[in-house]
Each structure stands twice: as structure tokens, then as C-alpha cells.
Amino acid sequence: MGAIFSRFEDSRRGLPLSGLCAMTLGVLLVAGLVPPESFAWSRTGSTTTSTLMGGGGGGGMMIGGGGTDVLNAANGPTLVVRQINKTMHDGANVKFWVFCASGSNNCRLPGPTLELGVGQTANFNLNVMMAPQEMPPYQGHTIHPHGLDVQQSEDGVPETGAAVLGDNYSFHVDSRYVGSHMYHCHVHTVKHLEMGMYGAFVVKAVDNLGNFVNVIDQNGPAYDYEWNWVLSAVDPAYHADNAVGDSTVFADYNPKYFLVNGNEGLSKTAPAETVTAATGATVAIRLVGIHSVDGTFQIKDASGASKSFVIYNRDGFALPSAQTVTSADITPGQTMDVMVTLPGTSSSWYPQITYKSLRNGAVYTNGTVYARLNF
Amino acid sequence: MHAQVLRFFPWYRWLFVVLFLGFPVISFASSYTLYIKSGSWTVNGSGGTTLPVWGFTDAPGAGPMVPGPQLDAQEGETVTVTVYNQHTKPHNFVVRGITTDQTSIPAGGSKTYVFQTPKAGVYLFSDTLNGNINREMGLYGAVVVRAAGGVNKAWTNGPAYNFERLWVLSDMDKTRWNSVAASGGTVNTSVYKPNYFLMNGMGGFDAMRDPNTVLEGPLGQVGMVRIVNAGQFDQSLHFHANHFYIIDRDGTRLSSPEPGDTINVKAGTTAMLLYTMYRPGDFPMHVHTAQMETANGVYLNGAATLIIGQ
Numbered sequence: 215m216g217a218i219f220s221r222f223e224d225s226r227r228g229l230p231l232s233g234l235c236a237m238t239l240g241v242l243l244v245a246g247l248v249p250p251e252s253f254a255w256s257r258t259g260s261t262t263t264s265t266l267m268g269g270g271g272g273g274g275m276m277i278g279g280g281g282t283d284v285l286n287a288a289n290g291p292t293l294v295v296r297q298i299n300k301t302m303h304d305g306a307n308v309k310f311w312v313f314c315a316s317g318s319n320n321c322r323l324p325g326p327t328l329e330l331g332v333g334q335t336a337n338f339n340l341n342v343m344m345a346p347q348e349m350p351p352y353q354g355h356t357i358h359p360h361g362l363d364v365q366q367s368e369d370g371v372p373e374t375g376a377a378v379l380g381d382n383y384s385f386h387v388d389s390r391y392v393g394s395h396m397y398h399c400h401v402h403t404v405k406h407l408e409m410g411m412y413g414a415f416v417v418k419a420v421d422n423l424g425n426f427v428n429v430i431d432q433n434g435p436a437y438d439y440e441w442n443w444v445l446s447a448v449d450p451a452y453h454a455d456n457a458v459g460d461s462t463v464f465a466d467y468n469p470k471y472f473l474v475n476g477n478e479g480l481s482k483t484a485p486a487e488t489v490t491a492a493t494g495a496t497v498a499i500r501l502v503g504i505h506s507v508d509g510t511f512q513i514k515d516a517s518g519a520s521k522s523f524v525i526y527n528r529d530g531f532a533l534p535s536a537q538t539v540t541s542a543d544i545t546p547g548q549t550m551d552v553m554v555t556l557p558g559t560s561s562s563w564y565p566q567i568t569y570k571s572l573r574n575g576a577v578y579t580n581g582t583v584y585a586r587l588n589f
Numbered sequence: 590m591h592a593q594v595l596r597f598f599p600w601y602r603w604l605f606v607v608l609f610l611g612f613p614v615i616s617f618a619s620s621y622t623l624y625i626k627s628g629s630w631t632v633n634g635s636g637g638t639t640l641p642v643w644g645f646t647d648a649p650g651a652g653p654m655v656p657g658p659q660l661d662a663q664e665g666e667t668v669t670v671t672v673y674n675q676h677t678k679p680h681n682f683v684v685r686g687i688t689t690d691q692t693s694i695p696a697g698g699s700k701t702y703v704f705q706t707p708k709a710g711v712y713l714f715s716d717t718l719n720g721n722i723n724r725e726m727g728l729y730g731a732v733v734v735r736a737a738g739g740v741n742k743a744w745t746n747g748p749a750y751n752f753e754r755l756w757v758l759s760d761m762d763k764t765r766w767n768s769v770a771a772s773g774g775t776v777n778t779s780v781y782k783p784n785y786f787l788m789n790g791m792g793g794f795d796a797m798r799d800p801n802t803v804l805e806g807p808l809g810q811v812g813m814v815r816i817v818n819a820g821q822f823d824q825s826l827h828f829h830a831n832h833f834y835i836i837d838r839d840g841t842r843l844s845s846p847e848p849g850d851t852i853n854v855k856a857g858t859t860a861m862l863l864y865t866m867y868r869p870g871d872f873p874m875h876v877h878t879a880q881m882e883t884a885n886g887v888y889l890n891g892a893a894t895l896i897i898g899q
Contacts (some may be wrong), residue, residue, distance in 0.1 A: 286766055352888070362851045363831050366870035371829070373889065374871045390832075404882050449879070460636060465784040465886035467879045506879035510822055510855075534845030545825040546875030547851035572822040572878065573781055573856070 228247040274428035274498065277489040278585070279442040280475030282413065283315050283326040288334040291326075292316040293346035295355055295399075295411065298323065300575075303478050303580075308453050310410035311346050313357075313399075323476030324444040324504075325413035328397060331420040332389045332432070339382050340475035348458045352402035354378025359415060361395035361530050361549065362387055370400045376395060389432040391417040393530035394442075394549040404464045407504065410453040410476075414442045414502045417530065430498050430551055431532040433437050437553055439491045443585075445544065446473045446504040447569055447578075467506055472569045474583045480517075482564050485586040493589050494558045499565060501550040508570040509544045510586070515563050515586075527551035556589045563587045619662050620669040621647065625694075625716075627678050627771065628652035630727060632751050632785055634794025636887025639773030640763050640785065642727035643676060643716075655790040656757040656819060657714070657730030660758060664709045664737045664745060673699040680723060684714045684732055685857070686840055691717055706734040710840055711755065711815035711859045721821055725766050729819035731757050743813060743836055743861060748846070750813035750863060752806050753817035758854065758892060760820035760881070761785045781821060785884055786876065788890040792884045793875070793893035804874060805897040806866045815861050818854040822881065827851040828864060829872035830896050837861035864896075872896040 276284065283293040293313045298321055300308050313325030330336050340357050347353050356378055358370035364385040370376045380403055399411035418426040429436050447469035457463040471478060479486025489555055491497055501511055513521040520540040526532060544550050544567075556563075569581040621644045631652065644653025662668045672682045672694060679693035687704050694700045716728035717864040733755060736742045742749050760783035761767055769776050788796040797803045804812050814833070818824050827850060834846035839858040846863065854860050875882055875893035884890030 279776055360827070361832075363829070363850070363867065365868055366830075366872060369829060369872060371873055373873065402888050404888050408879060423785065452879070460887040462784075462886040464880050464883050464888070467780050482707035503851075506877075529849040529851055531830065531848035533847060543853065545823065545851070546879075547825050547827040547878075548849070548853070 242588040258497065274437045274440045274458070276443050277439050277491060277497075278475065278487045279327060279367045280322065280324060280444065280477065280487065281320070282322055282324055282475075283318060283320050285315060285326045285328055285338070287328040287330040287336045287338045287415070289337070291338050292339040292341050293325065293357065294341050294343070295347075296321045297346045300476070303480060306450060307452050308448060308471070310453070311406065312410045313413055316341060324446070325411070326337045327413055327442055329418055329426065330387065330415070331418050331424060331426055332392060332422065333386060334424065335384060335386045337382070337384050340380055342378075342380050346580075348402060348405065352405070352459060355399045355401050355411065356381065357383055357397050357405065358400035359383065359385065359395065359397050360547070362391060362415065362417070365398045372401055376400070387417055389419065390417045390532075391530050391553045392432045393417060393430070393527035393532070394502055395530045396502045396504065396549060398504065405452060405457065408449065410504070412444065412446070414444055414500060416442070416500060430553055432528045434526050434532065434536075435496070435553070438495040440498040440500060441475070441489060442475070442500045442502065443565075443567070444475050444502045445509055445567055446476075446502060448473065449508050469507060469569070469578060472581055472583050473577065474567060474585055478563070478580070479578055479583040479585055482584050482586065485564070485584045488586040488588065491556060493556055493560055495589065496553055496555050497587070499552050499554065501544050501552065503544045503546055503548045503550075505569060506546050508572055508575060510541055510568045510570065511544055511550070511552070511565070512541050512568070513563055513565045516561065521563060523552045523554040525550060525552050560589060596875060618667045619660070620670070621658070621660055621671070623647055623657065623670060623672045623682070624649055625672065625674045625680050625728065625892045626653045627676050630655045630790065631788070632884055634792055634884065634890045636884035636890045637658070637792055637794065638763060638785070638885065640761055640767045642767065643723065643771075643785075644727035645730055653727060655727040655787070656759065657728070659730065659755060660714065660732045662706045662734050663704055663739065664734060666706050667703065668706060669701060669703050671699060671701045679718060680716045680728065681718050682714060683717045684712050686712055686733070691719055691790050706732075709734045709736050709747070710837055711817055711861060713817050713819055713857065715819060715886060722766065722776050722778065725761060725821065726770055727761075729757070729759065731755055731815070731817045733815060734879065743863075744842070747842075748836055749811070751810035753813045753815065754802065754804055755789070756802065756814060756816045756894075757789050758816065758818045758820055758824050759787045759790075761787070776782050783820070783822060784880070784886070786820075786881045788892050788894055792890040793882075794832070794884075794890045796894040799894070803897060804864060804896045805895070805899065807899045808866050808869060810866050812864045812866065813861065815859070816854050817859050818856055821856050823853060823855045824881070824892060825853045826874065826892070827852055827875050827877040828874050828896065830898065831865060831867035832863040833864040835849060835860060835862045866898045868875060869898045872898075
């Protein structure tokens with residue numbers, strides 16, 4: 215056990231050979247970045263509006279998701295880290311560090327969605343050249359495949375030996391993992407997670423040809439649409455240039471902005487995201503909890519009445535039996551796969567997440583983030 | 590024949606046989622003596638500090654322990670706890686879900702609590718007086734109630750495990766609560782900004798080394814983790830290397846264990862889960878919440894320990 219801390223030091227000295235190899239490999243792999251399941255987007259202002267184009271990443275049509283890229287983690291994509299700025303509703307400008315596909319200009323919050331088929335071998339890379347980063351002992355970045363229970367060498371934890379200056383990640387998962395997970399940087403996570411270094415990691419069931427199948431879990435029902443929800447909160451003090459290293463800034467957390475897929479959604483008329491699906495369709499909503507506060511997910515109609523939805527997976531594993539609820543808590547580090555069946559007549563529903571204090575459950579100011587689902 | 594039996598089993602071996610056979614049916618009655626004291630508690634490692642605390646201890650000449658001593662019992666057992674208040678303020682001793690007497694023990698006084706354990710599980714004991722201040726100051730601990738007979742099962746006829754851990758989680762706001770309360774001041778309880786997050790009274794620096802906290806075992810073995818959140822913040826604990834199965838959530842046994850890699854243990858509640866050692870090597874187990882990973886802002890000296898697959 216004592217060796218952990220010596221490795222903690224070792225992992226931060228110089229550029230490991232594996233990192234050099236990964237960076238070289240990353241450059242060579244740039245050409246293969248855009249997967250066949252990419253789709254088109256249109257957007258209006260800070261609100262993202264998806265169109266029903268393309269086949270989605272997993273068989274069902276993918277809607278929403280904040281406009282981030284969707285990458286097949288088995289196809290050798292390389293992620294890089296870039297700084298972006300976002301203007302919040304009060305005019306404040308906040309810096310974020312985000313993952314994005316190498317060669318893509320689509321650097322946004324959250325990072326690309328990574329998808330992986332059951333039994334297929336993940337093969338993706340992190341290249342930290344030109345990445346914003348901290349000084350030692352917290353320089354560099356990693357990718358932690360959170361919830362995929364990978365071996366130590368692929369876990370992305372510097373304190374247990376992960377390379378921080380670039381790496382290749384290779385692993386595979388079995389059918390228990392069909393569902394939503396996440397990935398994030400595990401270097402000085404109190405800073406790097408907050409800065410925006412995360413994305414959804416979705417494990418897909420596959421057919422005999424290896425094609426993704428649109429089922430919620432290995433033995434679960436099919437869905438017509440899938441909608442990723444990456445949940446996060448922002449304490450702007452953590453994003454300041456001087457909030458680095460072992461700073462007392464990180465001894466307190468005062469989130470001021472609350473996001474779904476990188477967007478605020480302060481009201482039903484200014485939702486974080488608006489999507490459209492067919493009447494009568496089933497929609498899988500994949501909740502990915504990066505936030506550092508408590509959260510409660512609900513779906514309401516225009517009059518504010520709660521609508522039922524069904525929870526199939528928690529942390530990417532199927533529950534012993536699906537649970538039909540009108541409200542579900544999701545806390546930091548958790549994921550949840552839910553499905554909702556839309557009525558046969560056109561209307562709009564408002565899925566929403568309410569962010570709450572870890573101490574007493576009090577809802578934060580602007581703590582409810584709305585999205586809009588038209589059908 | 591009789592002589593041969595006696596040669597193979599002399600008197601002292603019969604004693605072992607009697608003890609072995611008798612063990613499962615003996616009804617134990619545990620008895621504990623606790624002392625409430627003021628003192629200090631040190632969080633080691635970078636970012637660590639020494640905080641003024643009030644705590645329970647089982648040694649009359651020692652300082653307070655954070656958390657208090659672990660109280661062990663079996664299902665259906667009668668437990669006697671005598672508490673001596675050696676502090677200058679009134680205190681009490683309440684086992685959540687078991688005892689109901691919340692009256693105070695005056696400074697210098699004592700009280701004896703006798704209770705029967707209702708069912709196997711893990712229970713928070715604490716001083717419930719003075720709002721949350723007495724608990725925040727360190728007056729808490731856990732009662733671990735095991736299956737009758739001391740078998741390695743979560744409860745009688747419940748799921749089996751190979752080894753067990755107890756994690757008592759807590760948080761402390763040194764500046765606004767501990768220092769103020771210890772010096773006789775009035776704590777503004779509307780503001781609570783804890784800057785120390787502890788597992789079994791330790792920051793990650795120690796908790797990643799402590800053999801009673803680290804989840805360590807041979808691959809394939811099942812570790813039973815009993816979790817008590819004695820703090821005021823909900824704790825969302827993320828396990829690397831494998832999913833666990835929750836078998837009890839705050840005293841409610843789950844008819845079908847629920848899988849997860851991150852468990853939310855709300856403030857003041859408990860949980861029990863089974864974690865099968867799956868991957869060889871070293872992995873972290875940590876709270877997934879911003880500042881709760883730190884000791885006054887210093888990374889990884891917060892609520893974190895290790896998972897070690899052998």
C-alpha cells in the first residue's frame with residue numbers, strides 16, 4: 215500500500231515512453247476519426263436543436279446530446295484536450311477544458327460520446343500535445359473509463375501508474391455493461407472534472423454481425439430514440455486561472471451554473487436542449503452524473519404534471535427488475551438509463567433535472583435545468 | 590474402547606469440542622463502557638490538520654476517538670452500554686433505529702443503556718443533542734450487528750461474504766464549527782462548509798494505508814462493506830475495478846441486490862454492499878464529489894481509500 219505514493223511521484227516525472235508512443239500513434243490515427251454513425255445538427259443560439267437525421271450511433275435515432283461528436287471507441291479515435299470559453303446567462307465568461315476528437319473543430323462541452331460494442335476491443339488514444347494543463351504534480355491528463363471496471367493499466371489513475379502525458383486505452387466488456395457509463399480525466403479530478411473533462415461512454419449490445427442494437431440493456435426492450443444527458447454543475451472559482459494545484463479554493467464548492475449537455479436551461483421557454491421524436495415512440499434517456507451535488511430527474515408535461523418513466527439500468531447494469539417512477543435521484547458519479555413512451559398525440563414534455571445541496575437537499579438558485587421533448 | 594477415546598481426546602481436547610459445538614448456540618450479552626471527552630484529532634498528510642473535537646472513547650485515560658469505538662453484537666443479543674460524560678456540556682447516546690432515550694447525561698454524570706439488537710446490520714450511534722453540533726464535533730460511531738453464531742453472512746440465512754470492512758464517513762468544518770464550539774462560542778449552523786472529509790476518522794493519506802479500511806482480498810472473494818455516513822453531507826462513493834451489489838439500504842434489506850459502481854449514502858444513513866474482488870492490482874475507491882476528495886483543498890486526502898485485488 216505504501217507503494218502507491220511512490221508511484222504517485224513516479225507517474226509525474228517526465229514523459230513516459232508509452233506516452234510518446236501514444237502521441238505518435240495518435241497523429242497517425244487522425245484520419246480515421248469520424249465514425250460512420252456521425253449525424254447532422256442544427257442549432258439556435260445556446261440551445262441545441264437536433265434534427266432526425268442519420269441512423270444514430272446505436273440503431274435507435276440519436277437525438278440531442280449537446281452537439282458533441284459520437285465516436286466508436288473500437289475504431290482507434292484520438293482525443294485531444296482544448297480550452298473553450300462559455301458565456302453564462304449572466305454574461306460571465308467561464309473557461310473549460312474539454313476532450314474533443316483530434317482533427318475536429320467540434321470542441322464543446324461535454325466531450326465526444328464514446329460507444330463500444332459488447333465484446334469489441336476498445337482502442338482509443340489520448341494526445342495531450344497543446345493541451346491546457348497544470349504544473350507538476352498535476353500536469354497531464356488521463357481518461358478513466360468510469361464504470362467499465364477495466365484493468366489497472368487502463369484505468370487512467372495516475373496514482374496507480376497511469377501515464378499522464380498521452381496513452382492508448384484497450385479493454386473489452388461483457389454484456390452486463392450494456393448501458394450508460396462515463397469517461398473523465400482522473401488527474402487532480404477535483405479540478406479537471408470540474409473543468410469539463412468528461413463525456414458519456416455508452417456500451418451497446420451487438421448483433422451477429424457486430425452492429426450496434428438499440429436495446430436499453432442486454433435483455434431489455436428496444437428504443438426508437440436515444441438521448442444522452444450529461445449532467446454537470448459549475449463553480450466558476452474552480453475555473454479561474456489561479457485555481458490550480460493544492461489550493462484552498464478546492465476546500466469549498468459553490469456551484470453557480472447548472473448544465474445539461476453543457477447548456478443552461480433556466481426555463482421551459484429557454485431549455486438546455488430541444489429535441490423532436492415521433493408520437494408513440496419510445497425514448498431512452500441516458501443520464502450521466504458528472505455533477506458534484508445531488509440531483510433529481512423528472513419528466514413533466516406543459517401543465518407541470520409528472521409523467522412516468524421506467525428505470526432499467528443504474529451505473530450501466532440492469533436492475534433486478536425495471537422500476538416505474540415519476541422521480542429518480544442521481545448523485546455524483548452515477549448513471550441511469552430510463553425509457554419513456556410518448557403519447558399518440560402531439561405535444562411537448564419537459565424532462566428536467568433539479569440540482570440540490572448535498573447537505574440539506576435545498577434546490578440551488580437556477581438549479582432546475584429544463585429540456586424540451588417535442589412529439 | 591473408552592480408554593482409547595480418552596487417549597485420543599484428553600480433557601483439554603474435549604474442552605475445544607465443547608467450545609466449538611457450543612459457540613453457535615451461546616447467547617452473548619456484550620457490555621461496553623464509553624467515556625465522552627474533549628480533545629484534539631489529527632488528520633495526517635498534506636493538507637491535514639489538528640482539530641478540536643468531542644468524542645467517545647473506551648479507555649478512561651485516553652483522548653477522544655473519531656469515530657468512537659466500534660460496538661460489536663449479534664442478532665438478538667442484549668447489549669449494555671454505560672456512558673460516562675467527562676465533558677463540561679450535556680451529551681447523550683442514541684443508536685439510530687434501536688434506542689429512543691434522547692435525554693441528556695449531565696456533565697460529570699453517567700447513564701447505562703440496555704437494548705436488544707433488532708436484526709443484523711449496521712447502525713449509527715451518536716450524540717443527537719445541540720442540533721448537529723455534537724455529532725459534527727466527533728460524537729459518533731457504529732454498532733455492527735452480525736448474524737447469530739458469528740457466521741460470515743450478512744444476516745441469518747443472508748448472503749455470505751469472506752471478509753468485512755466498516756467505513757464510518759464524516760465531515761468537519763474546522764473554522765466555523767469545531768473551533769467555535771470547542772472554545773464555547775455559538776456556531777452559526779446555517780453555514781456549514783466542511784473542509785475535512787474522513788473515512789474511519791482518516792483522510793485519504795491514512796485511509797489508503799489502513800488495513801481495516803482498505804478493501805483488500807484475493808480475487809473471487811467477497812468483501813462485505815458496511816457504510817455509516819455520520820456526516821452532514823450526502824456521500825456518493827465510487828468503486829473502481831468492479832460493480833458491487835447493495836444488499837441493505839439504511840436498514841431495509843433488498844429482496845434482490847441492486848448493482849452499482851457508485852453508491853449514495855445520505856447523511857445520517859447506512860448501507861451494506863457486497864464487492865467481489867475482480868481485478869488484480871490497486872484501484873481507488875473515492876467520493877465522486879469535488880471538494881470531498883480533498884483535505885482543505887489538497888487532493889486525495891479526503892474521503893478515499895484503496896481497493897487491492899490480490
